[in-house]
Amino acid sequence: MKKALVSIAFGLTASLFATGASAQATLNSVKQKGFLTCGSNTGLAGFGQPDAQGNWTGLDVDLCRAIAAAIFDDPTKVRFIPLAAKDRFTALQSGEVDVLSRNSTATMSRDTQLGLDFPVINYFDGQGFMVRKKLGVSSAKELNGASICTQQGTTTELNLADYFRANNMKYEVVAFATSDETFKAYDAGRCDAFTTDASGLYAERLRASAPDDHIVLPEIISKEPLGPAVRHGDNNWGDIVRWVHNAMLNAEELGVTKANVEQMKTSTNPEIKRLLGTEGKFGEAIGLTNDWAVRVIKHVGNYGESFEKNVGEGSRLKIKRGQNALWTKGGLQYGIPVR
Amino acid sequence: MQTAVSQTSPPKKSFLYDPKVRGIFYQVVLVAAIIFLFYMAATNAIENLQRAKIASGFGFLNNTAGFDISQTLIQFSAAGGTYGDAFIVGLLNTLVVSAIGIFFTTFLGFLIGIARLSKNWVVANVAMVYVEVLRNVPLLVQLLFWYIAVLGALPQPRNSLEMGAGFYLNSRGLFMARPLWGDTIWVLVAVLAIGIVGTLLYRRWAKQQQERTGRQSPVGKVALALLLGLPILTWILLALLGTNPITFELPRKGTFNLTGGMQVLPEFVALLLGLVTYTAAFIAEIVRAGILAVSKGQTEAAGSLGLKPGQTLRLVVVPQAMRVIIPPLTSQYLNLTKNSSLAVAIGYPDLVQVFMGTVLNQTGQAIEVVVITMGVYLTISLVTSFFMNIYNRRMAIVER
Incomplete structure (x- = not known):
């Protein structure tokens, strides 16, 4: 509580004197720091919660780990900042966190008045x-x-x-x-x-x-479309978050998993080749390396794997895929093509 | 020997070396620098907010709030209430818990402070243990304790404790009859007003009589008769005439909870208990210090004049002790008011909970909301200390 207040106070002070963002500002500052700061839930089983050893796990946590993996090839280079619902957007606005991945509902007022962007929906809820x-x-x-x-x-x-x-x-x-x-x-x-x-x-x-x-x-x-939020104005950073999630969706659709991603590099399927960066320069276009998606899948897995492990049948929550199944299986999760 | 007196006045010092001018110069520079700093911070913040597409300004106060609040002293609903109304609801909730808290904590604090000086070993030590325990445990912990204790001890609504006279207690709070004013309520109000005026007049007369003749009058009994007896008599009379000025709406059992009547939320009770008992520990020490500051000779002199111990305390010791007590007492009142913002931890809808919590988050206008909230606490504190300073001046010893 007190910590949150202090962080808001610091954040406000910082926003008073901060100067405007330039292109790729967030990515550059993350690279410079050497880790990603991720606003997470204070503790919600399956979505964002530290375990007994202090390791954060969950569907929302996996997204942050995937972003870190895409940038650093290391999913542990994330610092999680637990935020109560009422403090979360201020923390993001003021730059205390780089991305807010904390089961937050995307709404029009949050998108347009809070200075935020919701690049993707990683969990459709109600x-x-x-x-x-x-x-x-x-x-x-x-x-x-x-x-x-x-x-x-x-x-x-x-x-x-x-x-x-x-x-x-x-x-x-x-x-x-x-x-x-x-x-x-x-x-x-x-x-x-x-x-x-x-x-x-x-x-x-x-x-x-x-x-x-x-x-x-x-x-x-x-309707509660839950997804990660980023600051409005740094489009490159929003792109990275959007494409990390879409890479996880496409990987599931194409059958690329944590276990077989290295073999899949030799696949002749052009969709897989583009996703894994053996064809084209898609990674460089968002300021990362071309094997960005390989890094994501290698360390975190595809969307289906992350879902099952954290909230699905492999977890204590046992939530059915339902609306969060891939579009090919009657759900709403639809990976935008990498091309 | 005579020396020639120089006719020229001492050489005129340069304007630059005049300490007065220099002093003014530096102060002007300092003020200008501070104003410039604030101006820079404000314009920079506005510019940054605009660039980040974050809404700014105070227009949001007129927007519909869209959420509900558990305790509202004014009409407030999600449908019609604005963020501005939500602000007033929160502010009133803060003021109510502070005012009631200050009243009870003063009473309890004085009681314990005096008990600490009691010659009775048990009383003095119980008071000491109270003070040492209560003031050494963080208030937040105490609030959580009260909330959990209050909630844990109370039964679910379907097994509400019936306490008679329309009072019920359960985990949703304390329920009591709600008074409904009848047509003849003005008669009762008028009678009460007559009672108050009568009491004041009688007190003045009694004081004059005592100063003139030394005879004492039963002020307390007369006041009781005028303030309570007279209105109650009128009430009974009106009721017998068939125009009852006050009727009561009793709480009834509903599907989930009791409905109707008045409800005191457990959050309010827990917050009030926490604030009152915590602050009373500090006030007790202030009162003890104040009483000890009155020299023992005063008590002995009062005793030798034949005053009873109670009278000695009331007429001789406390009035002198008040001079020492009031300034630190004011700080405790301010502390209690500011500490009421810890309500956020137990869900009592005070200013910080409603305005800096929900409103800030729903509108995202952190700077405006935080500035308004700070301004409100500053104002409340300044007003409190203004009145306490007036009281202090009245109580101060008049030097002759």
């Missing part, structure tokens, strides 16, 4: 509710008069107000600064329901004192 089973509630429409715990400074807080207004229901909102405080208050019985993105509900339920006592209601009340 907002849901969790309640105690013993309340006997089976639909969000039955929540009239309920107390609801939510995290402040989020789209969740706004959707909640919209949903209850649209359905002409009353509720009492109890807003907390961090996801941790919010869930603890719900778990302690302060609220009847807890609301956040559906992925977050499954992740937080694992932390409940008795996870089986809680159910997630079927309604999804909003």
Whole structure:
């Protein structure tokens, strides 16, 4: 908390005296520092959380590692800065982090008024509710008069107000600064329901004192396209983030995995050749080396691998691919071609 | 021997070497430099914000907020409320918890401060332990403790504790009957006003009488009768006449929680408890120091005049101790007000939580929001110390 305030204070001071960004400014400063600073969640299982040894893992964390791998050929050259929802955009605006990969919803106002860009959507989500089973509630429409715990400074807080207004229901909102405080208050019985993105509900339920006592209601009340954010104005840096994610998607589509990426270099498939840099100079065009995608896949894997490991069947969350399946399998994840 | 007195005045020193001129010169330069620095910072910030396409200015205060707040003293809803309204809601919540906190912490602080000086070993040591424990544990930890303790100890809404007289307690807070004003409420207000004026007049008369004759009057009993007895009598009378000025809306059981009535949030209770008990420990030490600063001779003189210990404390010791107590007491009041911003940790919607939390994040206008918030705390603090300074001047010893 205090740390966040201090960082905001420093950030504000810095933004007062900072001079304008030039082309490739972020990439150059990252290279100069020798590591990437990545704004991450303060702790959300499957998306961004340090383990017992202090190693950060998660889907959002993997994206930062992939960016670091593309630049340095080393996925450990990332410094993770945990940020509460209400501090995250200030930290990015002020330059304290190079990229914010922290399950943040892309919206028009954030894109146009906060001076941010959302280059890609790495997780399509929607907002849901969790309640105690013993309340006997089976639909969000039955929540009239309920107390609801939510995290402040989020789209969740706004959707909640919209949903209850649209359905002409009353509720009492109890807003907390961090996801941790919010869930603890719900778990302690302060609220009847807890609301956040559906992925977050499954992740937080694992932390409940008795996870089986809680159910997630079927309604999804909003669209939550979650993705990394970068500062508006440094287009080259936005391109790098966009293409790292797209490389991971294309790799999955083309069957390039962490295990077979070295063999795939000899592939004759022109799409794979362009992706892995054995043909064309796509990497150089975004200020990296031509084997940038090889580095990403070698160290982090393709999108499917990262998904399964962190939030899918290989994880405790067991979230289905659903909307996040590739477009070829009926999902929304669609890798833009490298050509 | 006579020497010729030089007719010329001492050689006129150069303008440059006049210390006064130099002093003014340097001060002007300093002020100009500071103004220039601020100007540079402001224009640079505005330029950078524009280049980064970050919205700036104070226009956002008129935009619809779109979120709800748990405790609102003015009408506020996601549909109609603006960010400006959210600011006022947060500000009022800060002021309410500070004002109530200052009231209770003063009372508790004085009680404990006096208890520390008690001749009773148990009382004095209990007070000492209280002070040492409370002031040596960080306030944030205490707030979290109170919040968890308050939440943990209370039952779920469906098993609400019924405490009689329309009071219920559960993990959603304290519920009580909400008074609804009837048509004849003005009669009651008028009677109360008469009671207040009557009490003031009687007190003045009693004081004059004591100064004239030395006879004391039962001021306390008369005040009680005028301030409480008279309005209650009027109320009963009006109720018997069939025009009850106050009716009560009782909380009823709803699907999830009690509905109707008034609700005091557990966040508010936890914050108030934390602030009051923490600040009281400091006030207790200030009060103790103030009382010890009054020389023992005063107490002995009062005793020899036949004053009882209670009277000695009230009439002789405390008035003199107040001179020592008030300045540091003011600092504690300011501390309490500023510490109320720790509410952010337990979800009480104070100014920092609502405005620097949600509003800052939803609008992204960090500089404006932080500047406004700092300005508000500065103003609250300056106003508090202004009034305490007036009080201090009134209490100060009048030198003759």
